[in-house]
Amino acid sequence: xxxxxxxxxxxxxxxxxxxxxxxxxxxxxxxxxxxxxxxxxxxxxxxxxxxxxxxxxxxxxxxxxxxxxxxxxxxxxxxxxxxxxxxxxxxxxxxxxxxxxxxxxxxxxxxxxxxxxxxxxxxxxxxxxxxxxxxxxxxxxxxxxxxxxxxxxxxxxxxxxxxxxxxxxxxxxxxxxxxxxxxxxxxxxxxxxxxxxxxxxxxxxxxxxxxxxxxxxxxxxxxxxxxxxxxxxxxxxxxxxxxxxxxxxxxxxxxxxxxxxxxxxxxxxxxxxxxxxxxxxxxxxxxxxxxxxxxxxxxxxxxxxxxxxxxxxxxxxxxxxx
Amino acid sequence: xxxxxxxxxxxxxxxxxxxxxxxxxxxxxxxxxxxxxxxxxxxxxxxxxxxxxxxxxxxxxxxxxxxxxxxxxxxxxxxxxxxxxxxxxxxxxxxxxxxxxxxxxxxxxxxxxxxxxxxxxxxxxxxxxxxxxxxxxxxxxxxxxxxxxxxxxxxxxxxxxxxxxxxxxxxxxxxxxxxxxxxxxxxxxxxxxxxxxxxxxxxxxxxxxxxxxxxxxxxxxxxxxxxxxxxxxxxxxxxxxxxxxxxxxxxxxxxxxxxxxxxxxxxxxxxxxxxxxxxxxxxxxxxxxxxxxxxxxxxxxxxxxxxxxxxxxxxxxxxxxx
Numbered sequence: 001x002x003x004x005x006x007x008x009x010x011x012x013x014x015x016x017x018x019x020x021x022x023x024x025x026x027x028x029x030x031x032x033x034x035x036x037x038x039x040x041x042x043x044x045x046x047x048x049x050x051x052x053x054x055x056x057x058x059x060x061x062x063x064x065x066x067x068x069x070x071x072x073x074x075x076x077x078x079x080x081x082x083x084x085x086x087x088x089x090x091x092x093x094x095x096x097x098x099x100x101x102x103x104x105x106x107x108x109x110x111x112x113x114x115x116x117x118x119x120x121x122x123x124x125x126x127x128x129x130x131x132x133x134x135x136x137x138x139x140x141x142x143x144x145x146x147x148x149x150x151x152x153x154x155x156x157x158x159x160x161x162x163x164x165x166x167x168x169x170x171x172x173x174x175x176x177x178x179x180x181x182x183x184x185x186x187x188x189x190x191x192x193x194x195x196x197x198x199x200x201x202x203x204x205x206x207x208x209x210x211x212x213x214x215x216x217x218x219x220x221x222x223x224x225x226x227x228x229x230x231x232x233x234x235x236x237x238x239x240x241x242x243x244x245x246x247x248x249x250x251x252x253x254x255x256x257x258x259x260x261x262x263x264x265x266x267x268x269x270x271x272x273x274x275x276x277x278x279x280x281x282x283x284x285x286x287x288x289x290x291x292x293x294x295x296x297x298x299x300x301x302x303x304x305x306x307x308x309x310x311x312x313x314x315x316x317x318x319x320x321x322x
Numbered sequence: 323x324x325x326x327x328x329x330x331x332x333x334x335x336x337x338x339x340x341x342x343x344x345x346x347x348x349x350x351x352x353x354x355x356x357x358x359x360x361x362x363x364x365x366x367x368x369x370x371x372x373x374x375x376x377x378x379x380x381x382x383x384x385x386x387x388x389x390x391x392x393x394x395x396x397x398x399x400x401x402x403x404x405x406x407x408x409x410x411x412x413x414x415x416x417x418x419x420x421x422x423x424x425x426x427x428x429x430x431x432x433x434x435x436x437x438x439x440x441x442x443x444x445x446x447x448x449x450x451x452x453x454x455x456x457x458x459x460x461x462x463x464x465x466x467x468x469x470x471x472x473x474x475x476x477x478x479x480x481x482x483x484x485x486x487x488x489x490x491x492x493x494x495x496x497x498x499x500x501x502x503x504x505x506x507x508x509x510x511x512x513x514x515x516x517x518x519x520x521x522x523x524x525x526x527x528x529x530x531x532x533x534x535x536x537x538x539x540x541x542x543x544x545x546x547x548x549x550x551x552x553x554x555x556x557x558x559x560x561x562x563x564x565x566x567x568x569x570x571x572x573x574x575x576x577x578x579x580x581x582x583x584x585x586x587x588x589x590x591x592x593x594x595x596x597x598x599x600x601x602x603x604x605x606x607x608x609x610x611x612x613x614x615x616x617x618x619x620x621x622x623x624x625x626x627x628x629x630x631x632x633x634x635x636x637x638x639x640x641x642x643x644x
Contacts, residue, residue: 065432076561076592082404082531083429103530104557107405108430110387110529207432208425209404216538216563235426239398241538241566248570270398 001295001312012297013310015049020299020308023185027303033185033193033227034072034095040183041068041091041195050297051179053089054123056199058135059206064127066090066199067213069105070098073192073223080105080213084112088121091197094213096120105213138202179297180212182219182229186285192227194219194243201234210234216244224283226250228260231296232267232276240266246280246288256280256288264290323617323634334619335632337371342621342630345507349625355507355515355549356394356417362505363390363413363517372619373501375411376445378521380457381528386449388412388521389535391427392420395514395545402427402535406434410443413519416535418442427535460524501619502534504541504551508607514549516541516565523556532556538566546605548572550582553618554589554598562588568602568610578602578610586612 004012023040026032031039045053056064068090069080079098082105087093093115097106106114115122127135143149180198187193196219198212211234212218218234220243221227228246230237242263249259260278267275277291279298289298291314301308326334345362348354367375378386390412391402401420404427409415415437419428428436437444449457465471502520509515518541520534533556534540540556542565543549550568552559564585571581582600589597599613601620611620613636623630 078557078561080531083432101527101530102557103527103532104560105531105536106527106529107531108529110405110527113528205423205425205428205432206435207428207430208423209402209427209429210425214427214536214538215560216536216566235400235424238426238537239400241563244538244563244566 001293009312011049013312015044015047016297016299016310016312017308018047019043019181019183020301020310023183024301024308027185027187030188032189033187033191034070034195036185036187037183037193037195037227038070038091038095040185041181041197042089044181045089045091045197050181051199052181052197053199054128055179056127056131057202058127058131058199059208060139060203061206062127062132062135063206064199065204065206065208066197067209067218068094068195068197069213069215069219070094070195071193071215071219071221071227072098073221073225073227076222078104078215080215081111082107082209082213083207084108084115086122086124086126087112087115088123089197091195093118093120094195094197104215107209108207135203142203180210180218180231182212182231182279184221184227184229184279184281186227186281190283191223192221192225192281192283194221194227194229196229198231211237211242214238216241218243220244220247222247226256226259226280226282228263228278228280230276230278232293233271236267236271236275240270242267242276242278246278250280250282254282256282256286257290258288260288260290264292268292323615331634333371335634337366337369338619338621338632338634339630340369341365341503341505342623342632345505346623346630349507349509352510354511355509355513356392356517358507358509359505359515359517359549360392360413360417362507363503363519364411366503367411367413367519372503373521374503374519375521376450377501378449378453379524380449380453380521381530382461382525383528384449384454384457385528386521387526387528387530388519389531389540390416390517390519391535391537391541392416392517393515393537393541393543393549394420395543395547395549398544400426400537402537403433404429404531404535405529406430406437408444408446408448409434409437410445411519413517415440415442416517416519426537429531430529457525464525502532502540502553504534504553504601506543506549506551506601506603508549508603512605513545514543514547514603514605516543516549516551518551520553533559533564536560538563540565542566542569544569548578548581548602548604550585550600550602552598552600554615555593558589558593558597562592564589564598564600565602568600572602572604576604578604578608579612580610582610582612586614590614 022043023036026036079094182196217238344365345358348358504518539560
């Protein structure tokens with residue numbers, strides 16, 4: 001995050017604003033919180049800038065395995081997919097699991113078969129070659145580090161060519177970009193919803209499932225309480241059920257901002273700094289966010305605002321951004 | 323559950339007692355709560371009587387896809403596997419995910435590759451032919467019911483032969499046996515642990531993941547608070563985070579029995595009767611259980627008891643069983 005080039009930061013902020021604007025369009029047209037949250041996440045899956053959909057990071061085998069989920073506050077409806085390949089919009093597939101099956105979660109080949117049966121778009125030549133070059137760089141860095149060698153030595157051994165990616169790889173320690181995307185929304189009927197999508201973590205073991213598709217961990221949404229989504233080290237987030245904790249805290253005192261801070265404090269108490277962050281919307285549309293990392297892109301829009309507000313760094317709060 | 327033949331009920335009670343005795347042996351030898359909970363679940367995976375391991379129910383495609391998980395209260399360590407085939411003891415594989423990978427959950431092919439790499443035993447000719455006959459009967463029943471036909475007509479169309487399974491199929495409505503197995507344990511050092519394993523639900527869609535491998539839903543364990551595991555309709559259990567709720571309630575008032583009842587009341591409030599049940603151990607080794615179904619096999623042993631106690635029906639409580 002820190003160490004992003006100015007070009008990447010611009011692309012990143014544009015991607016965040018675009019996602020919030022996609023959600024805004026749904027809400028302004030009278031759509032539901034669920035539709036708005038999904039629209040925002042689809043926008044990020046398609047943009048290629050974030051670690052979800054097109055921009056998903058790769059497993060240790062150089063493959064893409066994505067997780068995604070949705071939750072609708074009105075009936076606690078849940079749809080989730082885990083460890084899926086090639087589906088263009090995993091968050092849309094999650095919604096189909098919720099709406100068109102008797103189940104809440106489908107994984108791997110079963111999820112892909114369902115996607116095919118339902119006519120979902122699949123990506124071809126996925127991951128793209130540029131992503132594979134980045135993968136080689138990360139592997140080289142990891143192997144070099146493990147062997148106590150320089151990155152140049154590691155790259156030479158792998159025969160990898162980084163090209164344009166080289167600067168980014170050098171600045172981006174392996175596994176240190178958890179740009180899982182998520183959105184929460186609150187609609188004019190008072191409904192809340194959460195949606196989340198991710199490629200997981202760089203060089204994860206094939207089959208690894210993180211917090212994103214796990215209810216209570218990567219997302220949670222209950223009408224009259226609130227909705228929350230998380231990003232960060234899934235293996236820590238799930239061990240404190242961070243999103244369920246956020247919503248439980250909102251139910252206790254009503255303040256989404258305080259609830260997010262309390263949840264991240266709990267996370268830090270158990271697992272130390274640099275673990276992740278959460279965003280939340282409360283039962284009357286109030287917003288909260290908190291992180292214990294060096295940055296987390298976030299964007300928000302509410303009725304009456306001319307344009308979506310965007311922020312990335314810890315010291316950049318909603319007020320300054322608005 | 324109701325409608326079990328006397329022979330099946332005997333086998334069922336024997337299986338429960340055997341599992342508790344396997345856990346007891348570990349604890350008497352000074353082993354940890356984690357080892358004891360896993361030993362109990364391994365025993366049920368191997369027995370063939372329950373819906374886990376050898377006795378797993380089948381998907382709509384006639385395949386076995388199992389979910390399992392473990393959680394250690396001391397450090398909230400989690401290991402889980404989802405949608406795995408052929409591994410003899412999914413709960414042991416879950417433990418390996420916790421102890422020998424940087425991750426908490428592996429799914430499908432990635433989990434199987436890890437199992438092979440770690441030398442885990444795989445079952446051959448799995449599912450066994452007897453199970454496939456039962457599968458044909460269930461499919462016939464489901465199709466006949468959907469088409470408004472009698473079971474005989476449905477069977478005739480499928481050409482299925484039930485043989486010895488026929489009585490059981492007739493008494494056992496499709497999807498009404500959620501014999502997910504689980505165990506909680508409390509050791510002499512005050513540690514708690516949870517372990518769970520399942521074949522899921524009969525005729526589930528391939529890839530369907532239930533509550534069992536989802537932290538907070540199918541299991542939860544935190545030292546000085548307690549451990550809990552659940553069984554029932556996963557799609558309902560995960561929408562109230564039932565095991566996390568049990569432990570939160572124990573943290574609030576200290577009584578595992580009351581906590582289990584409160585959790586099942588919450589489940590019933592949202593999803594009606596016949597959804598499932600939970601068992602729990604509290605921070606000082608007290609036990610609790612609650613169901614809103616017509617039965618749930620359970621067994622318990624504590625230091626000083628001559629033999630493990632077993633109960634199946636709702637009106638059969640720990641006291642009567644002891």
